[in-house]
Amino acid sequence: MDIILALLFYRSPQVSFCDEEIKEFDTIFNAAIHGDGLIKYTSLFPKQRFLLYISMNKNVLMHGSTQKSIAEFEPRRQTLYNGKYVEAVFATKDGVWPVFYSIFNKDKLAGNFRNGCLETRSGKKFYFFSITKETYMNSPWTQGMIYFLPRESFERARKEIISFDEWISEEPVKPMAKIEVDLTDFYFMDRVSIHKAKEPVLKTWLLYKWRNLFSG
Template structure:
C-alpha cells in the first residue's frame, strides 16, 4: 500500500518516460552495434535511423551495465572521489545509474554555466516507470547551458545501489576504480526532458522545488 501511495505522489509531482516497445529489427541492430563496440573496445558511432535514446534505454535495461554521463569525452578510467548522495551523505565513490535518461542530463548540461546550484532526481517507485525531476536556477537556464557530452557504459560488478528507503533514487556507487566498456556521444536533443527543466530559488527547500516543479515547467519561458 505504501508503495502504491508513493507511486501516486511521484506521478503527480514528476514526469515519467513512456515504456518502449522494440521491434525485432531494432533489437538486432542495437545488439550488433553494441557487440561491435565491445569487441573493438571503441566508442559507439551511432548511425541508426532509430532514436539514439531508444538504443541507450535498450542497453541500460538488457545489459549488466550502469551508466555515467559527463562533459568530459576522454575518460579512460573513473576514480572514486568525494561526492554527495541525494540524502546529503558524503561518499568517496564512482557514481552511476541503471537508468538510461538521467545520465544524459549530466552529459549535456554544461557545468561551466552553472549559477547557484542545480537539483535533479531519478526515482524508481515501481517496476514499470522511473520518475524524473530537473531544476536549475533562472540565471543558469537563461544562459542556454547545453552542450554535447559523453555517456559511458560501465560494468556493474563493483557497483551497489544506494538505499534511500522511502525515496528510492536510482543511484549506484563503486568504491573501486572502473574502466568503461564503451561510450557514446550525446547531444542536447538526445535529452528527452530538455523542455521539462524547471527553475528554483537556490535557497528554497528541495520539497518546495518538488511541489512547484510541474507548475514551473508549464509557465516559465526558457528559450
Template sequence: MISKVVSGLMGILFYRAQVFYFSEEERREFEKMYLIAATENTEVNYTSKYPKHRFIQYIAATKPVILHGSNNSEISEFEARRQTLYNGQIVNAVFGTKDGIWPLFYAVLDKKKVKGGIRNACLKVEGGSPHYFFSLNKETLDAGPWTTGMIYFLPGETFKRAGNGLVSFDEWVSETPVKPIAKVLVEPYDFLFLNSVSCHKDTESIVKSWLLYRLRTKGKNRKIRS
C-alpha cells in the same frame, strides 16, 4: 497498496517516461553497434535511424552495465572520488545509474555554465517506474547551458545500489576504479526532458521546488519522442 499511493503522489509532482518497447529491427541494430564498440572498448558508431535515446534505454535495460554521463569525452578510467549521496552520506566512490534517461542530463549540461545549485532526481518507487525532476536557476538557464556530452557504459560488477526502501534515488556506487566498456556521443536533443527543466531560486527549499515543478513546466513541449 502503500507503493501505489506513493507512486500516484509522485506522478502528480514529477514526470514519468513512457515504457519503451523495441522492435526486432531495433534490437538487431542496437546489439550489433554495442557489440562492436564493447569488443574494441571504443565509441559507438551510431548509424541507426532510431533515436539515440532508445539505444541508451535498450542497453541500460538489457546489459549488466551502469551508466555515467559527462561533458568529458575522453575518460579512460573513472576513479573513486569523495562525493555526497542523495541522503547526505559522504562516500568515496564512482557514481552511476541503471536508468537510461537520468545520465543524459549530466552529459549535456555544460558544467562550466552552471551558477548555483543543480536540482534533479530519478526517484524509483519500489516495484514501479522511475519519476524525474530537473531544475536550474535563472542565471544558469540564461547562459544557455546545453552542450554535447558522452554516455559511458561501465561494467556493473563492482557497483552496488546506494539506497533502498520504498522510495530511493537510482544511484549506484563503486568503491574501486572502473574502466568503460563503451561510450556514445549525445546531443542536447537526445535528452528527453530538455523542455521540462524548471527554474528555481537558490534560496527556496527543495520541497518548494518539487511542489512547483509541474506548474513551472506547464505549457512547455514535453513530448517524448518514440
C-alpha cells in the same frame, strides 16, 4: 506513493522495441564492446531509444559526463542523495538521467541545479530537472559522453520505499564503451524547469511540474 510522485514529476518513458531495433542495437553495442569502445551511432532509430534499450537489457551501468576522454573512473568524495559522504564512482541503471549530466555544462552554473531519478519499490521511475533562471540565461547546454560501465564492482547505494537510482563502486572502473550525446538526445529537454536558487528543495519539488506546464 506512485500516484503522488506522478502528480509532482514525470514518469519514465514507456517503450517496447521491435525486432529490427533489437537486432540493430545489439549489433551497434557489441561492435563497440569488441572494438575500440567508441559507439559510432548511425542508426535511424533515435539515440534516446538506444540508450533506453541498453539500460533495460544489458548488464551495464551508465555515467554521464561533459568530459569525453575518460579512460578510467577513480573513486572520489561525493554525497549521496541523502547527504551521506562516500568515496566512490557513481553510476546509474537508468537510461535517461545520465544524459542530463552529459549535456549540462557546470561552468555555466549560477546558484544551483536540482535533478533526480526516483525509483519506487514497484519499479516505477520518476524524474525532475530544474535550474535557476541565471543558469538558463548562460546557455548551459553542451555535448558530452555517456560511458557504459561494467556492473560487477557496483552496489545499489540504497534501496528504500523511494530511492534515487544511484549505484556506487569503491574501486576504479574502466568504461566498456561510450557514446556521444547532445541536447537532442535528452528525453526531457522540454521538461527542464526554473527555480529560485534560495528556495527550499521541497518547494522546487512541489512546483516543478506546475512551473513546466505553465512556462510559456
